[in-house]
Amino acid sequence: MNFRLVSNLSFLSKVLERIIQRRLQAYLDDNTLMPVRQSAYCLYHSTETAVTKVFDVLLQAADKKDISALMLLDLTAAFDTVDHNLMLLKLERQFGLHGIVLKWFQSYLCDRIFQVVYNGSMSYTVHVTCSVPQGSVLGLRLFIMYTADLEEKAMSTVSTTTLLPTIRS
Numbered sequence: 077m078n079f080r081l082v083s084n085l086s087f088l089s090k091v092l093e094r095i096i097q098r099r100l101q102a103y104l105d106d107n108t109l110m111p112v113r114q115s116a117y118c119l120y121h122s123t124e125t126a127v128t129k130v131f132d133v134l135l136q137a138a139d140k141k142d143i144s145a146l147m148l149l150d151l152t153a154a155f156d157t158v159d160h161n162l163m164l165l166k167l168e169r170q171f172g173l174h175g176i177v178l179k180w181f182q183s184y185l186c187d188r189i190f191q192v193v194y195n196g197s198m199s200y201t202v203h204v205t206c207s208v209p210q211g212s213v214l215g216l217r218l219f220i221m222y223t224a225d226l227e228e229k230a231m232s233t234v235s236t237t238t239l240l241p242t243i244r245s
Contacts, residue, residue: 085212093213096180100217109171111224118220149226155215156207158222160185163208171221184214 085093104110110118115126130146137144167173167181188204208215208222 085209090213097213097217100214104171104221107172109224110220111227113227114220114224154223155210155219158208158219159206163218163222166222166224170224184209185218 113129115121115123115129134144134146163185164178164182168178173181185208188209189201190204191201192199208218
């Protein structure tokens with residue numbers, strides 16, 4: 077059983093997150109920094125868009141009598157695997173975030189803790205070093221940025237002539 081952390085954010089925190097998310101998305105769009113084949117959590121894209129693209133590529137390959145292989149990756153509980161230090165490195169080196177912006181993301185991701193209260197008893201404090209805050213607006217965008225180079229890394233190990241879109245759930 078997988079117990080996912082949920083952010084209990086105040087109204088003001090949620091508003092701030094939405095502002096940051098919109099500004100971040102505008103920056104990513106203006107600088108063409110988002111993965112081209114990304115479908116999940118992107119405006120005007122969906123699972124149907126991704127499946128249609130995969131089906132089209134496979135049909136085109138079949139028409140040419142090419143051999144096709146489809147590589148799928150199960151990203152169950154993937155949001156829990158985002159390493160904070162690596163995420164901050166990616167934000168800086170891959171996406172060009174520096175200065176106060178990078179420091180804001182560091183304060184947003186790092187030094188998080190959680191406890192569980194059950195039947196009036198409180199668990200010990202756990203320091204969270206991985207994951208994006210569940211239930212947050214920025215969590216989805218940060219996860220996409222964290223995995224942005226996944227397709228490139230996967231394809232560097234496989235020789236192929238036709239690239240299939242990356243499907244993330």
